[in-house]
Amino acid sequence: MDAERPDEPNGWSEETSHDFINYGRYIVPERDTQMQIICSLLSDLDSPGIILDLCCGEGLLEEILMDKFPTISIQGLDGSDEMLQKASQRLSRFGERFRGGKFELSSPAWRKPGHPFNAVVSSLAIHHLLGPQKQALFMDVKQMLKPNGIFIIADVIEPGPMGKELAAVTLDEIVRKRSFELDGNSSAFDFFKREGWNIFRYLDPEDIDKPSPLFDQLKWLEQAGFVEIDVHWILAGHAIFSARKAK
Numbered sequence: 699m700d701a702e703r704p705d706e707p708n709g710w711s712e713e714t715s716h717d718f719i720n721y722g723r724y725i726v727p728e729r730d731t732q733m734q735i736i737c738s739l740l741s742d743l744d745s746p747g748i749i750l751d752l753c754c755g756e757g758l759l760e761e762i763l764m765d766k767f768p769t770i771s772i773q774g775l776d777g778s779d780e781m782l783q784k785a786s787q788r789l790s791r792f793g794e795r796f797r798g799g800k801f802e803l804s805s806p807a808w809r810k811p812g813h814p815f816n817a818v819v820s821s822l823a824i825h826h827l828l829g830p831q832k833q834a835l836f837m838d839v840k841q842m843l844k845p846n847g848i849f850i851i852a853d854v855i856e857p858g859p860m861g862k863e864l865a866a867v868t869l870d871e872i873v874r875k876r877s878f879e880l881d882g883n884s885s886a887f888d889f890f891k892r893e894g895w896n897i898f899r900y901l902d903p904e905d906i907d908k909p910s911p912l913f914d915q916l917k918w919l920e921q922a923g924f925v926e927i928d929v930h931w932i933l934a935g936h937a938i939f940s941a942r943k944a945k
């Protein structure tokens with residue numbers, strides 16, 4: 699799965715990776731809760747299982763999953779060298795259980811891995827794809843799963859007209875609170891505001907973020923042939939949802 703990635707085709711740069719590594723703990727709503735929910739959704743995984751993480755970032759989820767489930771191994775793909783380097787440092791104690799690789803999420807090149815996965819997970823990444831690209835991904839992920847395999851998505855979604863302002867206000871408040879909780883001051887929140895990072899206020903169609911409505915994504919999962927499609931958590935325009943490949 700050493701798929702080629704043309705240089706930053708979708709605008710995610712190493713500078714963005716760097717900013718996310720520094721600010722993720724302020725700007726991702728209830729990040730620990732999100733990771734715990736993903737863990738609990740994986741608790742009936744066949745053992746020993748192999749999980750594919752699409753856009754694994756610096757390997758935070760991998761660390762929690764491999765500590766909790768000692769027999770699983772994870773293949774983590776990402777397009778950023780800095781993220782993959784951080785992930786391999788963080789996860790070195792797990793040895794062969796973690797394998798990192800560089801890829802371009804939108805490319806078909808990595809989608810025929812040659813062996814099926816028990817689960818495919820992805821956190822905060824699929825929203826970089828356009829709607830039709832998400833649809834194609836969902837169909838390809840289904841092919842990559844074993845029967846009864848689970849696909850778990852934690853991601854930014856596009857709220858409807860009624861929910862947009864609510865998501866924007868709630869996200870501001872979460873980042874403001876987190877800034878005080880972690881540092882006792884508003885500097886991280888000030889940075890978030892200054893950079894225009896509240897996607898629900900400043901979404902630019904030319905931007906790297908292309909969130910889709912949750913309802914559309916649930917329908918696309920159904921159209922791809924998944925069953926047991928469900929939503930587990932939603933807050934400030936972020937959601938965790940999953941779908942299963944039939945037995």
Ligand SMILES: C[S@@+](CC[C@H](N)C(=O)[O-])C[C@H]1O[C@@H](n2cnc3c(N)ncnc32)[C@H](O)[C@@H]1O
Nearest residue numbers: 710753754755776777778781802803821822823
């Ligand atoms: C917001 S971070 C999330 C990282 C991690 N999953 C987490 O939840 O902490 C988005 C990740 O997606 C990767 N990424 C964004 N667009 C990508 C693309 N088109 N192809 C491959 N990786 C991409 C970035 O390098 C980054 O690691």
